[in-house]
Amino acid sequence: MKHYLQHDPWCIVETDFHREFNEVTESVMSLGNGRHGGRGSFEEKYSGKTLQGNYVAGVYYPDKTRVGWWKNGYPEYFAKVLNAANWIGIDIDIDYESLDLNTCEVRDFRRVLNMQEGFLEREFVAVLKSGKELKVNAKRFCSIVDDEAGVIRYAITPLNFDAKITVTPYIDGAIRNRDANYDETFWDEVRKETGYGEAFIELRTRKTGFHVATGMCVEIEQDGVKVDYQSQPIKYEKYVANRISLDCRQGQETAVYKYAVNLSSLNYDPDTIIKEAHKSMQHITRKGFEKMLLEQKQAWADKWKTNDIVIDGDVAAQQGIRFNIFQLNQTYTGEDERLNIGPKGFTGEKYGGSTYWDTEAYCLPFYLSTADQKVARNLLVYRYRQLGKAIENAQKLGFRAGAALYPMVTMNGEECHNEWEITFEEIHRNGAIAYAIFDYVRYSGDEQYLADYGLEVLIAISRFWSQRVNWSAAKQQYVMLGVTGPNEYENNVNNNWYTNYIAAWTLRYTIEAVAKVKSLDPTKYAELIDRIHFREEKELATAQQIVEKMYLPEDRERGVYLQQEGFLDKDLMPVSDIPKGQRPINQNWSWDRILRSCFIKQADVLQGLYFFEEEFDTETLRRNFDFYEPMTVHESSLSPCVHSIQASKLGMHDKAYEMYLRTARLDLDDYNNDTEDGCHITSMAGTWLAVVKGFGGMRVGADGQLSFSPYFPSNWQSLAFKIRFQGSLLQVTTTQQNVAVTNFSSTPIRLSVLGKVITVAGEGEELVAFVPQ
């Protein structure tokens, strides 16, 4: 845990420069706009600890797999999110000294991520070895209006000297991924150009052949007036720059405006991409920095209008939730169905791949409730389009007849993760993809989706489950051997309760969905079963048999489900018994010790009870929560949110608040000591869930009715959140006295608040009495 960032409702603030945490700060202060983005690194040279990272959505490299011992079925490559050309760089040299915060004295340092208006600002005074004092103010953003653009205003003021200052804005494509498996470079240069105050470079990724054109254009102002300057173009291998020499006087502010564009061949023909980059550049330089910044503020204000969650009385909690919402919006806009939500977004390059089960299990509900319905639908269609690859993936593992295993990690539908215990065995991901279809249909009421896309995916996943179980002669039940559940601190276990349950549930839901589609759209159904050779009677009978005879391990005495067979043989003890200094255990214990311990990385049985809560009574949830919560170390970012929601439901408000802070401030406080690699983007959706489903108690019943049962931690004054539901935009505002539901849409909506069914008129508000809990 780290506490060096200031609490503030709208900003992330670092005062004083924390060199030792610089990579953490860079992650937290990342900027993005769904199309490109990068870490909150410095523009000027920095010789200390830094991970310069700039990323362009959808551009990846199939890095050669690195494994200790090759196993059949491993993918040949691991898709790396590519560190792309650094467009933020501006070197500053005064006489023979470089500005480098690692080697000079730093005064009055302040770095601020302004989430309300969407920019990053930094101020400091650098005292160089020569005694020269230089004041710097740098402001940067990735425009969400012009989503290929990024701009910087970098202002320098000599405080105690006059000098010629050399300013060198550059684009550097000679970058590597820190986590490249074989220290290879992933980019080749295609072409480069330099002109007066401008430079363009086009790079191509090896193997995948993506082209990315990056351009920059530089304007200079002194005393607020645009000035002409001498510019010396520089070209090195994969590097272009302009060296600009400026006479700077003591007390005079010189502002360097660096406009940049990043275009990728996902959207442009490589033949004309440089030309297009010039066009984009013209477009933004005509607008100019101030107008772009104004538009940026306006666009963020619009986003906050439908996305914001307001917590009164608890700045840390308020800052946490806004940080999560801000980063989610920076990562994924839902406008491009080829994209998905990478685990680090544009904040780092670890993990690789862009799509995990996180998308379905955690992110989908966020986008369902905060964005246009087509955004969530696009996320489902993304998987539908990769169904063929999922079938191929299952075939590689020996499955047949149209069985699909969706990849653990992917860029294009192919599996690209390579640890056998994850890749081959963490198959519950398949269940989450089925569950997302259910979740979407329930929330949106869009049953036609089943006929159009959903059922085909469900059948393919069900075929997988039917082949993956086997009949145990000893148990006279179906068992599922050799899996890894959501709790990755257990590998290759037999009968993971969660996996067995979601498998049986998928089969059950597929049976229902078949019936639904048959009656809803018989033509489509007939076409589908013919195309995928679905032998309805036989396959459904098998499914039904497995549903009825699936083995689900439990301890009847304790009244709890067992995470997997044999769990009770462990030395059971609470997390609080782990000796001080040994957490997180994944950074302190050897893997075998973790595996045989009782400690749980993330919600597993509880994940199941969360997804399928309507199938279990509250006392069952309580017994399982009481049993598992004390053994859960939450070393996955995806864990505390589920526990928080359940604690809310169980009335364990302190626990719910503790877990909420942990998920909301995971990166801000660096709980798991790994934020330096990047932020935990997908778990941020979980934070949102902890507020809306946890504190807000939002649910959609089997009958499609929306309900809320809000409460909030005792130190809060009020909580207000907005959600979209089937075309309506609603706001739920809870104070100590009452709950107000505002309906911004034109049609009335019937819903339940604290168990009371009410109808909120179109563009109306209803107040419901509130009993503080």
Next chain:
Amino acid sequence: MKHYLQHDPWCIVETDFHREFNEVTESVMSLGNGRHGGRGSFEEKYSGKTLQGNYVAGVYYPDKTRVGWWKNGYPEYFAKVLNAANWIGIDIDIDYESLDLNTCEVRDFRRVLNMQEGFLEREFVAVLKSGKELKVNAKRFCSIVDDEAGVIRYAITPLNFDAKITVTPYIDGAIRNRDANYDETFWDEVRKETGYGEAFIELRTRKTGFHVATGMCVEIEQDGVKVDYQSQPIKYEKYVANRISLDCRQGQETAVYKYAVNLSSLNYDPDTIIKEAHKSMQHITRKGFEKMLLEQKQAWADKWKTNDIVIDGDVAAQQGIRFNIFQLNQTYTGEDERLNIGPKGFTGEKYGGSTYWDTEAYCLPFYLSTADQKVARNLLVYRYRQLGKAIENAQKLGFRAGAALYPMVTMNGEECHNEWEITFEEIHRNGAIAYAIFDYVRYSGDEQYLADYGLEVLIAISRFWSQRVNWSAAKQQYVMLGVTGPNEYENNVNNNWYTNYIAAWTLRYTIEAVAKVKSLDPTKYAELIDRIHFREEKELATAQQIVEKMYLPEDRERGVYLQQEGFLDKDLMPVSDIPKGQRPINQNWSWDRILRSCFIKQADVLQGLYFFEEEFDTETLRRNFDFYEPMTVHESSLSPCVHSIQASKLGMHDKAYEMYLRTARLDLDDYNNDTEDGCHITSMAGTWLAVVKGFGGMRVGADGQLSFSPYFPSNWQSLAFKIRFQGSLLQVTTTQQNVAVTNFSSTPIRLSVLGKVITVAGEGEELVAFVPQ
């Protein structure tokens, strides 16, 4: 399976050149002398499939670990057996054509490994593209008399032309390991020298800093007469050669003698190693090729005198056992206690490390029975010397108070394997190291070894087991969670029967050994317990409690021990049900499919019943054998030998013979389709066991008495093997009529044959009537 090598009692013979299997042949025809060795590659250039490999004992490189995802406790490096300078190379050029069997027509090809006399010979006629026909005869050996030397006689005869032939003998140190993790080179050049017909090069390994000096000296004979020649020295980076131009006449034989030496800094000061190499060279060139070859033949004859096993009536079986004995003798001589028995010996570079549990479990009994007692003792002392590292290794995994976990793979005592399921979990290896102490003491009667070394190791291993188990409240017994047993086709299982059994056995044996040493050598005992802080009463009480309360899974109904908990939930089926073309399954199935299948890579429960056979009755063995044998795929080279021995014991002679052929001819017939990587050296000791313990029925009872109950397959005429036992050399000869035991030593020996106790006089022979079975 491949059947292109000829059956022959003393030789391995390839007639016709099998390009497609060349790497297999290279492995099989490897040469070595315990000090250095290499694969049976060609001297002249070969552009086809080949793995040139030359290896120097004890010289290794700590290659940077390659893993998919780093886990705490992983070793930083993987010790690679180093491919060292190629000293065999002789390029042949005629006018502008190179001799290269991949590009010319090959006639009358024959490659022979002569195991009786210890050399490799190759003959062929090459028809070059120009039509020139060149006859070649090449003979090569690694001297077991001058163990730093290797020599080649390479004779060429133009059959249809006169020409200047350029002969370029060279030493090439610019070699890489094929399995280098990051394609790095591991050698740096220190110095090189060339002189008239000679060249020396000294290379140093990176990181480990081993120096190896390799030298060559060339002599030429034409028509059997030594001739002078012009020699042009060549030096490239890490490469030295002499280019020799010779006038060759049609029908005239030109013989190139290439003498080579390989000295390593294990035995020489790097400052003088080149000088020493010159001395060694002088020594062998003075002897000359013919004398060296004569000495080689004589030395091998001496080895065979005490090592040979003679099978009459079955050439394939005879060839198999001799091949195994030959390769074992080439790999390890027992003369240097710093060395051990690498899994590939000098025949390949895969796997890395020199020491596995194979040494204790399989090789020790071979050396106990065929070599001086000090050889086996040296193998135990090797582990004793690495006890400190084993304790460090356990500490890295969280164990304490002197607990030791010996490494899975090592060069110097440090663990250097890095798959968690093996490195951290295949802990039964610790048991084999304890068992080897027991085995050695029982066979040799050398109880003092316990006081001198053995007990300290036993206590350290027992401390590990005591900490590794945990008390299961559910079972009210001790359990061992998260292990991998000998059957590596199961990972991270709970309560592997073999591991639990050998752990409890170790604790039991340690309790006995404490009592033994206390009475045998109380002073040493007192010194030991003080030095290692052994709290006798407490530690022994804990051990006793675990012995009494260890959980050992079994199926009482079937009367079999369960390989691990949950085994009976699998879909049980015999290996014969695996569809054709899908074996070996490890080359055809994905890992998860293998793991959840019932198929067993190698003896696991049966391995335990083999080690501890006196603790189980024959019917128990039979039930377990009948249960597990049909599910065993024997895709480990270490498996068939155990099954063969047990089938012999159970009177299942056909099965015993089938398994014997499989172990004896594993590499000759390339059963597992992996001999191209090198031979399975350690399993060769298992082959020997299958003959001596299986067909010969040799045992040493708890009372130390030797016994035999020989039989043999019905197609054999006779079987004769020699063993050393407590100072005596015995031969057991079995025919269809009788068993003869010959005692070559001067003192009488009392032993049991077919249940009858006899005394064989010193230098006498006893005949025992034999009932064919």
